[in-house]
Amino acid sequence: MRFTSVVTSSDGVDEQLFTLGETPTDIPGDIPDGIPGVLWTPEGATGTRPLILMGHGGGHHKKAPDIVARAHRFVAECGFAVVAVDVPGHGDRPVHxxxxxxxxxxxARVAAGAELAPLIADFQALVARRTVPEWRAVLDAVQEVEYVGPGPVGYWGVSLGCGLGLPFVAAEPRVRAAVLGLGGALGPSAEAAARITVPVEFLVQWDDERVPRAQGLALFDALASAEKTLHANPGRHAELPAYELDSAVRFFARHLG
Known part of the structure; x- marks a missing residue:
């Protein structure tokens, strides 16, 4: 892990860019290019603290405005560290x-009349084969940072961040709580959900044009967590209410300490 920028501070939050790995032999999973990421921590932080990994949406990147806004809230209000990385083909990653x-x-298939949701699910499952080992390597590296340390881990991700986050949370025992949503119970997603037992806050948009409501509800039902909460709001896929961030802050504060 190599920091690639100086530390910048804003409203008590430090931000620093990094790259993890540069060749296939540097990190697990035969990853052929470095992983660009960003780490947010409390200004002047020392010692161990909880860490939240955030997965961005499709077509977005590690410093998309919604990711930055959530990261600042988690850091400023809870004292957590937050990390986000570009998934393959996004942000500073090369074209895949x-x-x-x-x-x-x-x-082209959707334009010809095919249903969108199954195509999304299959595509996300393909990308997850690469991102799950990448994200586990990111956790390994970030938890070696002196002012992060081996504390409890949470995960936040909706839409693409949910499709990639489900298999990650299912595979990663360090994750103690997750906020997921805007995804459906199709194939690999439902199978991954059935292996998740940590507390989950799950978000559904009632009028979602990309993920049919029934599939979102079925994915919530598929989660094996004994503690899970469904938050359903009116609106389309990209219209997640801003006040859901307030709930996510309380959720992670409760479960990560």
């Missing part, structure tokens, strides 16, 4: 030819 080809083919 296979993923681009599949995305283009899926757009």
């Amino acid at each position: 030819e296979e993923y681009d080809r599949i995305a283009t083919e899926n757009q």
Whole structure:
């Protein structure tokens, strides 16, 4: 892990860019290019603290405005560390030819009348085969940072961040709580949900044009967590209410300490 920027501070939150790995032999999972990420911590932090990994949405990146806003709240109000990285083909990552080809083919299928949700689910399952080992490597590296340390871990991700987050949370025993949502119970997503037992706050948009309501509710039902809460709000896929962030802050404060 190599920090690639100086520390910048804003409203009590430090931000620093980093790159993890540069060749396939540097980190697990045969990752052929470095992973660009950003770490937020309380200004002048020392010692161990909880860490939240955030997964961004499709077409976005590690410093998308919604990611930055949530990270600042988690850091400023809870004293947590927060990390986000660009998923393959996004942000500062190079173009991924296979993923681009599949995305283009899926757009053509939808234009020809195919249902969108199954295509999204299959595509996210493909990308997750790469992001799960990447994100586990990111946790390993960030928890080696002196002012983060091996504290409890949470995960936040909706839409693409949910599709990639489900198999990650299912596979990663360090994650103690997760906020997920805007995803459906199709194939690999439902299978991953059935392996998740940590507390989950799950978000559904009632008028979601990308993920049919019934599939979102079915995904919530598929979660094996003994403690899980469904938050359903009116609106389309991208219209998640801002006040859900207030709830996420309380949720992680309760479960990560």
